[in-house]
Structures are given as structure tokens and as C-alpha cells.
Amino acid sequence: MWTKMAIDKLRLKKIRTMGQLGFLLGTVFLLGGCHSLNVIQNRPQPLPQDQYIQVYFNYNQAQGSNYTDPYRQINRPGDNLEQVIIDNINSAKSSIDLAVQELRLPAIAQALVARQQQGIKVRVILENIYNQPINSLAKNQEQLSDREQERYQNLFDLVDLNRDGKLSTEEIAQRDAITILKKAGIPLIDDRADRSKGSGLMHHKFMVIDHHTTLISSANYTLSDIHGDFSNPETIGNANHLLVINNPQLARVFQKEFNLMWGREDRPKFGSDKPQRKPQKITIGNSSLTVKFSPDSITYPWAITSNGLIGETLNKAEKSVNLALFVLTEQPLANILAQRHQKGIEIKALIDPSFAFRYYSEGLDLLGVALSNKCLYEPDNQPWQNPINTLGVPALAAGDKLHHKFGLIDDKIVITGSHNWSAAANHQNDEALVIIDNPTVAAHFDREFQYLYRTAKLGLPETIKNRIEQDRKNCPQSVTIKSDRLINLNTATREELDSLPGISGKLAEKIIAARQQKPFTSLEDLDRVSGIGQGKISKLQGKVSW
Structure with missing residues (x-):
């Protein structure tokens, strides 16, 4: 007998085979291990856009908002945020300044390269964690956290065009965005350019074009943030939005922020x-x-x-x-x-x-x-x-x-x-x-x-x-930690360290042992403590000092 899960899986497979996911007006959700189609029988009319401020959502359910995911070839509802970004890149006449935490979409990288080859000035700023071509990630794969291992596997699958489980030089040149940018000589820096270890995140997601148009998004320029995970065809991307604002005064405001990080007469900040x-x-x-x-x-x-x-x-x-x-x-x-x-x-x-x-x-x-x-x-x-x-x-x-x-x-x-x-x-x-x-x-x-x-x-x-x-039952005398100060990694007691998110008793002991060898000078310094990866470090932001 067919189970609901089996029927839904068969239906989903048929939908994908026919390329009709977007036109059946369904969004796939995985709830409690079973598939169900969240069907909108009557999709709404598109909303009017402001003359100067356009808004796009990759979950947009309006009539006419359908596209084919260019990497997984899945038809789906929503605005194609990547295409909006590429169209704006292609419109550039003089300059493109991009500050985004992570850039992994090869089509965006290729569009930037094409504009530079046409004489357009292109500059890119990334978060240092993601300023690594896939070859570098592969060398350090064993040191990646579970979350970063999953991200690496998704990137690997995106780049592995012939699905043979190996990455050729040609595949990397076509599909690894960082390799594409660096091979073309696109000027690119990250948040270590100020000679620090990048203790905070360069979390911006904006682009300024021709000192006139500013793109501001909640999305990183990645497959998972825009279309969905390459290795998981049931995903349709993290829920995100993108603003395109045409105004030279706003562009100047964001240009100043970009230049502050890029550095001109003084060092990057x-x-x-x-x-x-x-x-x-x-x-x-x-x-x-x-x-x-x-x-x-x-x-x-x-x-x-x-x-x-x-x-x-x-x-x-x-x-x-x-x-x-x-x-x-x-x-x-x-x-x-x-x-x-x-x-x-x-x-x-x-x-x-x-x-x-x-x-x-x-x-x-x-x-x-x-x-x-x-x-x-x-x-x-x-x-x-x-x-x-x-x-x-x-x-x-x-x-x-x-x-x-x-x-x-x-x-x-x-x-x-x-x-x-x-x-x-x-x-x-x-x-x-x-x-x-x-x-x-x-x-x-x-x-x-x-x-x-x-x-x-x-x-x-x-x-x-x-x-x-x-x-x-277990905490009859629970207390609230007061927020008078951040917990100092170099002076905190084991109990104070133990109260931090993701830090168990053993990790607290390792932190104490590590600081006795050498005091911590930044949050990123914690990566020298065995068992602490970028996932745990990100949870400690805003909670510790050194």
C-alpha cells in the first residue's frame, strides 16, 4: 500500500520531471518527515513597485514570478534574485563596488569579470572566512566544522559538473566563483586587510553601481541563500529579499562605507x-x-x-x-x-x-x-x-x-x-x-x-x-547572569566560561589551558582551541572580550 510519504514523493518527482513546480503554484515544505504542497490556488496580482525603490523576494508568490533555477534546472515560483543582480551588473557603465559576506554563485562572478574586461572598474570585499577558492577549502576540510563541511559539500557538488566525484581544473575555472574572480585579476580584499584577524564578521550585502544604483539584500550571493542547496533539490533557498534603489545620494552614502573598508589614503578599516x-x-x-x-x-x-x-x-x-x-x-x-x-x-x-x-x-x-x-x-x-x-x-x-x-x-x-x-x-x-x-x-x-x-x-x-x-525540576535555584560586562576570555572563571553558548566543561578547561600558553587577542584566536570552530565562535560574538 502506498504511504502518504511515498505518494507525495512520487508526485514531487513527477512535478520536477515535467518542469511544472512553479506553474502548479506549489512550494515544497518538509514537515515531520512528510512532503506536502503548500498550494496557492489563486496567486495574487503583482504589487506596484515604487519608481525609485524596487523590492524582490525569492519566495514571491505573485502571478508571473516564476523562473528556472539555472543550476538545478528546477522550475519554481519566486523572483530570481541572482538574475536581478546580474542584470544590474550588466548595466554598469563606469564602476561596480560589491561588499558581500559570501560569493559562491559562478554566474555573478562571471558577470563581474565580463564588465571588468569591458573597462568597468570592479572592486570586491568579502568576509575572510569565505575568501577561499575550493582548492584551499579542500586542503583544510578536516578542520571545518560540521556546518562548514556541509557548505563545502554543497560547493563541491556545484563545481563537479560531470558528477564523477572529482574536481578538474576546467570545472573549477567554470564554477568556483572565488577562482573565477582571482584568475581574472578582480581587485578583492577581505576583513583581514586592516591587519587584524577579522574578529567580527564582514556581514554587508550591498553593491553600488555607477555611483547611482545601490543593491541591498538580506541574501548572500550563494546558491543556498537564493535558489536552494545544490545537494538537496527539495530546498528552494533561504527566505530572502533584495532592494534595488536608484538614487545618487544613497549611492554616495554606501560608497563612503565601501571606501572606508577598502582604504584610500589610510589603511582599510x-x-x-x-x-x-x-x-x-x-x-x-x-x-x-x-x-x-x-x-x-x-x-x-x-x-x-x-x-x-x-x-x-x-x-x-x-x-x-x-x-x-x-x-x-x-x-x-x-x-x-x-x-x-x-x-x-x-x-x-x-x-x-x-x-x-x-x-x-x-x-x-x-x-x-x-x-x-x-x-x-x-x-x-x-x-x-x-x-x-x-x-x-x-x-x-x-x-x-x-x-x-x-x-x-x-x-x-x-x-x-x-x-x-x-x-x-x-x-x-x-x-x-x-x-x-x-x-x-x-x-x-x-x-x-x-x-x-x-x-x-x-x-x-x-x-x-x-x-x-x-x-x-532540576534548577530550583536558577539565577540570571547580570550583563554588567562581557566575559573576558583571559580572566574568566571556569563557571563563567561554562555559561557561554556552546562551551561545555571540557571546552572551558581547554580555553583556560590555551590562555595560559598565550593570551587571547581576538575572538578568532579561539580557533586554536581544539573543538572550537567557526560555528561556536559566531555564537560568542557580542558575549566575550579579551
Whole structure:
């Protein structure tokens, strides 16, 4: 007898074979191990775009928003963000400046090379972790974390054109984006150009073309962020969006940020080495834009930081706040949302499933609960006394993530950019925060939110409820860690180190042993401790000092 899973798998195979996934109006989701088609019987009409600010979503369900994934040859609904990027690259007449955390899409690399060969000035800035051709990654494969191993395998499969399990020189030259850029002599630097070890992330995702057009996205220029994992045909890409803004004044603002990192008369500056950049307000047609770059020193008042600007914008809400966030780990933002909630503002929130219910997620605050980490609670933890039941996780294909970083205020103000709602984004990473006051632009974000929210799983999963109950039984004297200071890697006690995310008792001992041999001078220094990879290091951003 056919099981539902078998029937759905057969249906999915038939759909792909016929190339009809996009036209059947279905999006594939993997829930509880079973496939189900989230069918929109009547796809909505496309929304009007603002004259100067166009918005694109790779999950767009509007009529006519279909394309064929150029790498996996899968027909699907959504805007082809990669093609929008390439079209804008191809339009360049004089210059292209790209700052993106990760670039792995070969067609984008090839488009950049083609423009340089036509005499266009091209410059690229990457995060140092991803400024490696696949040959270099292969040599260090055993040192990669589990997450990076998975990313490497996806890249390998993308490059391995003939599927023989080996990479030829020709395949690498055609499909490895970093090799393509370097072979063509594209000027390229990363966040170690300031002679540091790149302790924060170069997390920007923007491109400036001809000092006039600025592309700002939540997406990295990768297969998984735009189309879906090469090794997993059921994925349709992390949920992301892209803004294309035509305005020379805004382009100058982002050009200045790019030049600060690139370096002109002085050396390049990244992360906390940068001076404070105050919010800049620009009027573009019917839109009011505010741009703020991160990071801000931890010594500055929180109110004048990027997260402070997010908080200031949330405080303007008079009717509703809708959030679609990769992470929400900044306590003051949760506190501001609590104040708006108490005033009757409707709050709905979607957070990526991998972060929504971790003990340090402020999503738990909004749901009125708390999880401990070894009977220690997050700094200044404040679960809501009047919690909401409108927070949850989107129903995505297994392997896809909610990678948006947007908030929608009163259906007219959009908070977006590369900036995650976290302390690390605020104080360590190179980020852009953009706030747009324009109902036409906001309508696109509202449609995306409503689409994701319609099938979301709201409230606490049973597994989290069980963990909370275990906390009550096992942690009768749980305490909250105070946030007076960051935990210093060179002076912290074992108990303090043990309270950090991802650091077990054995790892705490290894950190103490390593610092006795040589003090830590940056967050990246932790990579010399056996058992600590980039995944654990990223979790410690904004939580430690040295």
C-alpha cells in the first residue's frame, strides 16, 4: 500500500520531471518527515513597485514570478534574485563596488569579470572566512566544522559538473566563483586587510553601481541563500529579499562605507576599528530613508547604536509590528516590544527555527517563558507577564532558513538590511541598517510576511515545553547572569566560561589551558582551541572580550 510519504514523493518527482513546480503554484515544505504542497490556488496580482525603490523576494508568490533555477534546472515560483543582480551588473557603465559576506554563485562572478574586461572598474570585499577558492577549502576540510563541511559539500557538488566525484581544473575555472574572480585579476580584499584577524564578521550585502544604483539584500550571493542547496533539490533557498534603489545620494552614502573598508589614503578599516557613523536621512521620491552602519562601540550609549535606532523605530508603532527575523537576541529590543504590546499594539513575529527557541532567544521572552543554560538564565531576562501567541517559526523545506532581517511597522515603515537583531551585529560586525518609510514598499514586505505567517507553526513546541519543565525540576535555584560586562576570555572563571553558548566543561578547561600558553587577542584566536570552530565562535560574538 502506498504511504502518504511515498505518494507525495512520487508526485514531487513527477512535478520536477515535467518542469511544472512553479506553474502548479506549489512550494515544497518538509514537515515531520512528510512532503506536502503548500498550494496557492489563486496567486495574487503583482504589487506596484515604487519608481525609485524596487523590492524582490525569492519566495514571491505573485502571478508571473516564476523562473528556472539555472543550476538545478528546477522550475519554481519566486523572483530570481541572482538574475536581478546580474542584470544590474550588466548595466554598469563606469564602476561596480560589491561588499558581500559570501560569493559562491559562478554566474555573478562571471558577470563581474565580463564588465571588468569591458573597462568597468570592479572592486570586491568579502568576509575572510569565505575568501577561499575550493582548492584551499579542500586542503583544510578536516578542520571545518560540521556546518562548514556541509557548505563545502554543497560547493563541491556545484563545481563537479560531470558528477564523477572529482574536481578538474576546467570545472573549477567554470564554477568556483572565488577562482573565477582571482584568475581574472578582480581587485578583492577581505576583513583581514586592516591587519587584524577579522574578529567580527564582514556581514554587508550591498553593491553600488555607477555611483547611482545601490543593491541591498538580506541574501548572500550563494546558491543556498537564493535558489536552494545544490545537494538537496527539495530546498528552494533561504527566505530572502533584495532592494534595488536608484538614487545618487544613497549611492554616495554606501560608497563612503565601501571606501572606508577598502582604504584610500589610510589603511582599510573594518569592525570596531571604524569611527562611529551617525544615521543619515535621505528623501527619495515619496520615501524617507534612514541609513545606519554598524558596528558601534560598546562604550556608546545603546540609544545611539544601530539597535537603538531599531528600538526608536519600534517605538513609533501605533497599530502593528510584524517581524521576520533570522535571530532576535537583543534584550532591550524585546523590552521595547513589551512596552508596545502593553499599549495594545499587535505584535506578530517569525524567527528562524534554528534560533527561535534557544535559551538566549528573546522570542522566549515574548512567549512568556525562559530556558536556562545549565541553570543560568540570560542577562536581564524578562519573560512577558502578558505573553503573545502570535510568535512562531515558518514552515520551510528542511535545509532552508528564514534569513530575513525585517520589521514592518504599521504597514508603512520597513526596517531591513544585513543587520541581524543581535548584540554581535550591533557591536562587532560590518552591517547596514536601512529604514524605509513608504507604504508602496511596505506592501511588498507585508505580502511576504503574510505568506510565511499563514502556514507558520505558532507557540512553543512540545520539546521546548518539556525542557522548561525539566528546568523547573532540576534548577530550583536558577539565577540570571547580570550583563554588567562581557566575559573576558583571559580572566574568566571556569563557571563563567561554562555559561557561554556552546562551551561545555571540557571546552572551558581547554580555553583556560590555551590562555595560559598565550593570551587571547581576538575572538578568532579561539580557533586554536581544539573543538572550537567557526560555528561556536559566531555564537560568542557580542558575549566575550579579551
